Amino acid sequence: MFMLMHIIHLLTVILWIGGLAFVTVIMLPIAINTKEPLQKVLSFQRVEHRFAKQARIYNVITGASGFVMLYINGWHHLLFTRQGLALTVMTMIWVFWFVMLWGLEPLIIRKMLDKMMKGEEKMDIDGVFRKMVKLHWVMMAVSLVAAAAGALTAHGYPII
Secondary structure (H helix, E strand, O other), rough: HHHHHHHHHHHHHHEEEEEEEEHHHHHHHHHHHOOOHHHHHHHHHOOOOOOOOHHHHHHHHHHHHHHHHHHHHHHHHHHOOOOOHHHHHHHHHHHHHHHHHHHHHHHHHHHHHHHHOOOOOOOHHHHHHHHHHHHHHHHHHHHHHHHHHHHHOOOOOOOO
C-alpha cells in the first residue's frame, strides 16, 4: 500500500509542479507580452482555468496519498517535531496550496480576472500580471522546497 501511495503521490506532484512551471515560465510571459489588454486576460484565462481544475485534483490526490503514507508509517507523530521537519514543511505547503486552489483562487483571482475581462473594473492589467508573475514564482519556489523535502525524507536524510 505504501509503495502504491508513494507512486501516486510522486506522479501527481510531478504533474502539478510541471503545470505550475508551464504557467509561470511559458504562459504568463506570453500573456504579458500580448499588447491588447482584453486579449491578454483571455489568453491567460484559457490556460489558467483549465489548469486550475487539474491542479485542484492533483492537490486532493497529493494530500490524500501523503496523509495515507504518514499514517501507514506512523510518521504523523513526527509532525511539528524537529525530527519531522521535512514532513511538516511538506504538509504546510500542501495546506498553503489547498487554501490557494480551493479558496483564494476561485474567490479572489478568478473574480478579478472575470471583471477585468468584462471591463467592469478599470485596472492596471499590466500591474496585475506583474503581481501574478511574482506570486507564481514564489509558489513554484515553495513547491520545489516541498519536493526537495520529500526527496530528502524518502532517502532517509534529515534536514536538521
